[in-house]
Structure formats: structure tokens, C-alpha cells
Amino acid sequence: MRGVFITGTSTGVGKTIVAAGLAAALRKRNVNVGVMKPFATASKRYSSKFRSEDTAMLARAADVKDSDEEINPAFYELPAAPLMAAKMTNSSVNMQEVLYALKKLSIKHSFVVVEGIGGIMVPLTEKETVADFAKLAEMPVVIVTHPLLGTMNHTILTVNACRQYGLDVKGIIVNMMPKKPSPVEKATPETIERFTKIPVVATIPFSKSPSYRKTASLLEKLAASLTMH
Ligand SMILES: Nc1ncnc2c1ncn2[C@@H]1O[C@H](COP(=O)(O)OP(=O)(O)O)[C@@H](O)[C@H]1O
Numbered sequence: 001m002r003g004v005f006i007t008g009t010s011t012g013v014g015k016t017i018v019a020a021g022l023a024a025a026l027r028k029r030n031v032n033v034g035v036m037k038p039f040a041t042a043s044k045r046y047s048s049k050f051r052s053e054d055t056a057m058l059a060r061a062a063d064v065k066d067s068d069e070e071i072n073p074a075f076y077e078l079p080a081a082p083l084m085a086a087k088m089t090n091s092s093v094n095m096q097e098v099l100y101a102l103k104k105l106s107i108k109h110s111f112v113v114v115e116g117i118g119g120i121m122v123p124l125t126e127k128e129t130v131a132d133f134a135k136l137a138e139m140p141v142v143i144v145t146h147p148l149l150g151t152m153n154h155t156i157l158t159v160n161a162c163r164q165y166g167l168d169v170k171g172i173i174v175n176m177m178p179k180k181p182s183p184v185e186k187a188t189p190e191t192i193e194r195f196t197k198i199p200v201v202a203t204i205p206f207s208k209s210p211s212y213r214k215t216a217s218l219l220e221k222l223a224a225s226l227t228m229h
């Protein structure tokens with residue numbers, strides 16, 4: 001399976017906008033790109049077509065006709081980690097089923113951009129986390145983070161967890177860089193690189209009207225390197 005797994009230091013860090021931007025950048029390169037949000041949770045259904053808002057944005061950015069169930073095989077109507085969201089809605093998480101859905105989708109497309117949920121250690125089942133899923137998917141990982149207070153700790157913890165699981169971290173994306181960064185925020189990408197030994201492959205400015213299209217133009221290099229043979 002060819003693709004990339006987009007994780008982040010936490011929820012709300014910009015995984016969706018990065019995954020959608022990357023899918024759009026790949027499409028621009030004429031790559032037959034698919035998208036997947038294997039696990040999604042929310043307080044309510046987003047639209048009649050898409051249960052999750054993330055799925056809707058990913059599908060639009062990649063311009064795919066795949067169904068909601070193909071893109072997002074596991075949805076739970078409670079905003080929580082899938083383990084808890086599933087339990088409390090009298091459901092359960094079937095990793096094998098979701099993996100099978102990813103395999104099927106990667107037959108239809110030559111490259112699949114997969115967006116995780118929350119951060120890398122989010123529990124999916126009593127025994128498995130998002131990291132286990134990324135490992136079973138055999139996909140390299142890109143980590144989305146931000147340059148604000150608390151980020152060094154979260155970013156280094158995320159890289160360490162990925163290494164512990166044997167995941168191949170291709171790069172880190174620093175999202176939401178303020179227009180006028182403080183000296184500390186400005187120094188954050190290079191400090192992250194020094195401590196993690198992982199390249200920061202893009203820095204995305206904070207925007208009052210963020211869009212995956214704007215993000216796409218900043219991810220052209222990453223799109224090229226991920227699809228190089
Ligand atoms: N560069 C940015 N500047 C401003 N807002 C952003 C930026 N990137 C993302 N956002 C906003 O932050 C929120 C969380 O982004 P999202 O991509 O949904 O994160 P995640 O998928 O990690 O939960 C969204 O409302 C999104 O529009």
C-alpha cells in the first residue's frame with residue numbers, strides 16, 4: 001500500500017487541513033490520490049452525505065467519488081477516543097475491518113493520504129492505539145504540530161512514541177506559525193529538528209481564513225518527495 005499517515009501532537013493541530021492540502025498537491029501532480037479517515041468521532045453527523053466533517057474536506061480536496069463508508073469506515077457519534085466513543089455508543093472497533101477497507105481503497109488509488117485521529121497514542125481498542133494502526137498499515141508518518149507554548153514536549157513525545165512503534169517518520173509540519181512570531185516561536189522549527197533529528201518539511205502560517213488550497217501550495221515539495229520512486 002502506497003501512502004502516508006498524517007498524525008499530530010493533538011486534536012485541532014491541523015491534521016485535516018494538512019492531509020487535504022497534501023491530497024490536493026498530489027492531485028495537481030496528476031497522482032491518482034485517495035483519502036481516508038479510518039476512525040472519526042463527533043457529537044453529531046456532519047451532513048447527509050458525510051458523517052464526519054474531516055471526511056467531507058478530504059473527499060473534496062482529493063476530488064474522489066468514493067463513498068463515506070469507503071473513506072471513513074469507522075464513525076462513532078460521540079466526540080472521544082474511538083475506544084471510549086465505541087463503547088459508550090454500544091459499538092466496538094474492528095481493526096481488521098478498517099485495515100481491509102484501507103487495502104481496498106489502495107487498490108483503487110495509486111497513493112492514499114490517511115488522516116489519523118487525535119494524536120498517535122489515542123486508544124482504538126483495549127490493546128491497540130493509533131500507532132498500532134499506522135504500523136499495520138505499513139505507511140510512513142508525517143507529524144503535524146504548532147509553534148506555540150507546550151509544543152516542544154508534545155512534539156518530542158510524539159516522535160519518541162513513533163520510534164518506539166518502529167514507524168518511519170518522514171517529516172514534521174509546523175502549522176499555525178504566527179504572522180509576527182516571537183523569537184521563541186521563530187526558533188521552534190529548528191529546535192524541533194535538533195531534538196528529534198526529523199526534518200521540518202513545511203511551516204504553514206496562521207491564517208484568518210485557513211484553507212486546504214493555501215496549504216497545498218506549501219506542500220508541493222512534500223508531495224513530490226512522497227511519490228518519488
Ligand atoms: N494555519 C492555520 N491557521 C489558522 N487556523 C488553522 C490553521 N490550520 C488549521 N486551522 C484551523 O484549526 C482548526 C483545526 O484544524 P484541523 O485541520 O481540523 O485539525 P485536526 O484535524 O488536527 O483536528 C480548524 O478550525 C482549522 O480551520
Ligand SMILES: [Mg+2]
Pocket residue numbers: 015016017054115
Ligand atoms: Mg481532523
